[in-house]
Amino acid sequence: MTAPFFPNIESISYAGPDSDDPLSFRWYDRDRIVAGRRMEDHLRFAVAYWHSFAADGADIFGAGTLDRPWIAGERSGAMSPMAAAEMKQDAAFEFFAKLGVPYFCFHDADMAPFSGEFRDDAAALAAMVDRAAGKMHETGVKLLWGTANLFTHPRYAAGAATNPDPELFARAAAQVCAVLEATHQLQGENYVLWGGREGYETLLNTDLGREHAQMARFLHMVVEHKHRIGFDGTILLEPKPFEPTKHQYDHDTATVFAFLQRYDLVDEIKVNVEVNHATLAGYDFHHELAYAVNAGILGSVDANAGDDRLGWDVDRFPVSVEQMTLGVYEVLRGGGLGSGGFNFDAKLRRMSIARDDLFHAHIGGMDTVARALLAAASLLESDELESFRRERYAAWDGELGQQILDGKIDLPSLRERTLELPDPISVSGRQEMLENLVARHIERTR
Ligand code: XLS
Ligand code: NI
Ligand code: NI
Numbered sequence: 001m002t003a004p005f006f007p008n009i010e011s012i013s014y015a016g017p018d019s020d021d022p023l024s025f026r027w028y029d030r031d032r033i034v035a036g037r038r039m040e041d042h043l044r045f046a047v048a049y050w051h052s053f054a055a056d057g058a059d060i061f062g063a064g065t066l067d068r069p070w071i072a073g074e075r076s077g078a079m080s081p082m083a084a085a086e087m088k089q090d091a092a093f094e095f096f097a098k099l100g101v102p103y104f105c106f107h108d109a110d111m112a113p114f115s116g117e118f119r120d121d122a123a124a125l126a127a128m129v130d131r132a133a134g135k136m137h138e139t140g141v142k143l144l145w146g147t148a149n150l151f152t153h154p155r156y157a158a159g160a161a162t163n164p165d166p167e168l169f170a171r172a173a174a175q176v177c178a179v180l181e182a183t184h185q186l187q188g189e190n191y192v193l194w195g196g197r198e199g200y201e202t203l204l205n206t207d208l209g210r211e212h213a214q215m216a217r218f219l220h221m222v223v224e225h226k227h228r229i230g231f232d233g234t235i236l237l238e239p240k241p242f243e244p245t246k247h248q249y250d251h252d253t254a255t256v257f258a259f260l261q262r263y264d265l266v267d268e269i270k271v272n273v274e275v276n277h278a279t280l281a282g283y284d285f286h287h288e289l290a291y292a293v294n295a296g297i298l299g300s301v302d303a304n305a306g307d308d309r310l311g312w313d314v315d316r317f318p319v320s321v322e323q324m325t326l327g328v329y330e331v332l333r334g335g336g337l338g339s340g341g342f343n344f345d346a347k348l349r350r351m352s353i354a355r356d357d358l359f360h361a362h363i364g365g366m367d368t369v370a371r372a373l374l375a376a377a378s379l380l381e382s383d384e385l386e387s388f389r390r391e392r393y394a395a396w397d398g399e400l401g402q403q404i405l406d407g408k409i410d411l412p413s414l415r416e417r418t419l420e421l422p423d424p425i426s427v428s429g430r431q432e433m434l435e436n437l438v439a440r441h442i443e444r445t446r
Pocket of ligand 3: 274276277313315345
């Protein structure tokens with residue numbers, strides 16, 4: 001057995017909102033019943049293998065800063081890629097268990113050595129997945145979702161499923177087939193496809209129509225194989241408007257919904273909504289969730305936060321209870337996340353170099369979402385927003401509203417009617433009052 005990577009931390013427990021212990025939860029109390037279910041079952045938190053264990057803080061201007069001995073060891077040649085992957089896996093599972101999260105998420109490239117040679121990579125992945133199964137059994141930590149990295153290797157520069165060369169489509173398909181099966185083996189509850197380079201840099205060299213059709217074919221193949229192997233998890237697409245490509249086809253939830261309808265995939269695929277992707281698309285997180293719930297395609301959430309002044313995917317840990325409350329409110333109104341969860345697709349800033357920074361980051365994120373759950377549940381239970389909303393639209397249940405919606409009245413009849421009646425009067429939308437109402441529920445969470 002290797003030495004613990006976090007020797008100074010035993011486990012993180014709930015100490016309540018008045019606690020000053022930074023290594024405890026102030027709001028995340030997993031067994032507390034909120035709106036009829038345990039907090040843990042509402043939120044289904046997951047840690048992302050990639051940001052927390054497969055990255056070392058390198059950015060485009062500077063080298064890695066974080067203390068990740070498996071990355072340094074492999075780079076210097078002191079460790080074999082397999083030994084490095086094993087050390088990384090031990091540290092990852094030690095972390096999941098000590099933090100007390102029920103789930104994790106991974107890419108093939110995070111979990112196993114990734115040379116880019118398919119035969120080698122598939123064999124290494126199979127070995128590491130078997131090993132992960134043992135770790136999951138030991139710790140009780142489960143898999144929220146798996147995904148294939150179809151964006152790092154140079155061969156995918158022009159996309160995977162949307163590549164102009166079918167050989168690249170085939171290569172990507174092989175990889176997804178392997179990771180979908182690995183996800184099934186680990187009893188993953190979802191499978192995610194983030195189209196990392198499914199988009200374009202310039203339309204001058206791009207055949208949009210072909211690329212859309214290729215992507216649809218790819219997704220159908222994934223769905224077919226899911227059924228063939230008996231994987232009963234949900235297939236999720238993760239909308240993002242741009243980055244790394246100038247334009248990504250899965251731009252936002254509405255765009256994905258239109259795509260799924262056009263290609264007859266709407267009953268098979270849902271969305272994994274990421275906070276920072278919503279804000280990059282120019283939307284509130286709240287909007288993306290409300291849209292997904294209304295379309296019936298909400299699957300899961302990648303919880304993180306952008307930065308108001310930065311226009312890229314900075315993947316900070318969630319810090320705004322207000323932003324999360326509005327999102328969680330939509331999740332609750334929609335009946336919950338089903339097989340989804342809140343995955344922390346978030347990373348430490350590169351100067352957060354102490355090992356326990358990883359705990360502080362996740363504790364803060366989990367407390368932010370847990371407090372948001374309490375506020376959202378209280379808002380929903382009070383029925384104040386819902387009764388306002390019902391009242392605002394009540395006339396649509398009356399005679400005129402029903403005639404319009406049922407198609408029983410046409411344009412000229414409405415003109416006739418309007419000629420006979422006084423012009424309608426407007427009532428207040430009361431936005432500021434409602435904003436204060438939300439603030440009150442957040443302030444009073446306990
Ligand atoms: C990148 C995405 C990525 C996906 C998984 O912006 O958020 O991390 O969640 O490939
Ligand atoms: Ni993500
Ligand atoms: Ni992202």
